[in-house]
Amino acid sequence: MRLLGKVAIVTGAGRGIGAAIAKRFAEEGAKVVVSDIIEQGAEVVEEIRKVGGDVEFFRTDVSESNQVQNLINYTVERFGALHVICNNAGINVPGKIENITEEVWDRTMDVNVKSMYLTTKFGIPELRISGGGSIINLGSVNSLVAEPMLSAYVASKGAILMLTKAIALDYAKENIRANCICPGWVNTTINDSHANLMGGIENVLNSIDDFQPIGRVIRTEEIANVALFLASDESSAMTGSAVVVDGAMTAK
Numbered sequence: 001m002r003l004l005g006k007v008a009i010v011t012g013a014g015r016g017i018g019a020a021i022a023k024r025f026a027e028e029g030a031k032v033v034v035s036d037i038i039e040q041g042a043e044v045v046e047e048i049r050k051v052g053g054d055v056e057f058f059r060t061d062v063s064e065s066n067q068v069q070n071l072i073n074y075t076v077e078r079f080g081a082l083h084v085i086c087n088n089a090g091i092n093v094p095g096k097i098e099n100i101t102e103e104v105w106d107r108t109m110d111v112n113v114k115s116m117y118l119t120t121k122f123g124i125p126e127l128r129i130s131g132g133g134s135i136i137n138l139g140s141v142n143s144l145v146a147e148p149m150l151s152a153y154v155a156s157k158g159a160i161l162m163l164t165k166a167i168a169l170d171y172a173k174e175n176i177r178a179n180c181i182c183p184g185w186v187n188t189t190i191n192d193s194h195a196n197l198m199g200g201i202e203n204v205l206n207s208i209d210d211f212q213p214i215g216r217v218i219r220t221e222e223i224a225n226v227a228l229f230l231a232s233d234e235s236s237a238m239t240g241s242a243v244v245v246d247g248a249m250t251a252k
């Protein structure tokens with residue numbers, strides 16, 4: 001029960017990595033608000049409740065200021081406090097700069113980066129009331145290295161890492177920590193169009209040794225375990241860090 005007494009929000013938790021993080025947090029005693037723009041979040045909540053978790057679903061588009069404020073208000077009204085914000089929602093629309101529309105560029109920055117500005121801006125006063133807290137931002141290996149055909153996504157993920165560091169500096173004295181998880185290839189929906197670019201998912205899996213030296217995809221639970229550590233007091237001196245979970249992808 002490493003998160004007993006803590007209240008957490010996980011954005012984009014209707015599926016994939018976010019759903020795994022919400023489950024892991026709840027298993028360890030946290031009260032969790034599963035937030036997503038898709039209704040599937042309600043199914044994740046049902047699954048967690050079946051094993052005794054104290055969770056709620058709150059539908060939110062994280063790029064919308066009033067919706068994020070409502071998410072924070074709802075969490076505090078329902079569970080009485082806020083200790084952990086896991087900013088996991090994200091999108092990836094591949095393309096070179098010339099082929100990316102302004103709409104795609106703006107939407108990528110709004111969902112991936114502005115969302116973190118909003119949850120942090122509205123969440124910090126509640127973390128302060130709790131005597132501190134942990135903000136966990138989902139970056140990517142693309143927070144550290146670029147890849148062809150992913151310019152908007154790469155730019156957004158680079159911004160997330162530096163935003164995380166800036167938040168860590170500004171709130172270090174208040175026991176409010178901010179860290180960034182940088183995963184390698186995890187098999188989730190966000191990668192569908194990226195996989196198509198790479199010749200299809202079968203091709204990605206057959207060639208995974210070439211780019212992810214552990215020779216397999218990373219499981220969502222393996223990211224959730226790192227999020228759990230960063231959410232818990234076990235990581236109390238960690239803030240402003242990039243925690244790379246990439247099976248040695250960026251070690252070369």
Ligand SMILES: NC(=O)c1ccc[n+]([C@@H]2O[C@H](COP(=O)([O-])OP(=O)(O)OC[C@H]3O[C@@H](n4cnc5c(N)ncnc54)[C@H](O)[C@@H]3O)[C@@H](O)[C@H]2O)c1
Nearest residue numbers: 012016017037061062088089090138140183185186188190
């Ligand atoms: N899968 C990978 O290989 C990988 C690698 C590095 C980083 N990541 C990051 O992990 C995070 C989770 O992605 P995933 O792999 O689980 O993919 P996913 O597509 O399964 O999950 C992303 C979730 O974000 C939600 N979302 C999208 N737009 C939203 C919005 N406007 N408001 C609220 N929710 C919204 C989606 O509905 C979805 O549930 C993302 O930030 C992604 O960039 C994933």
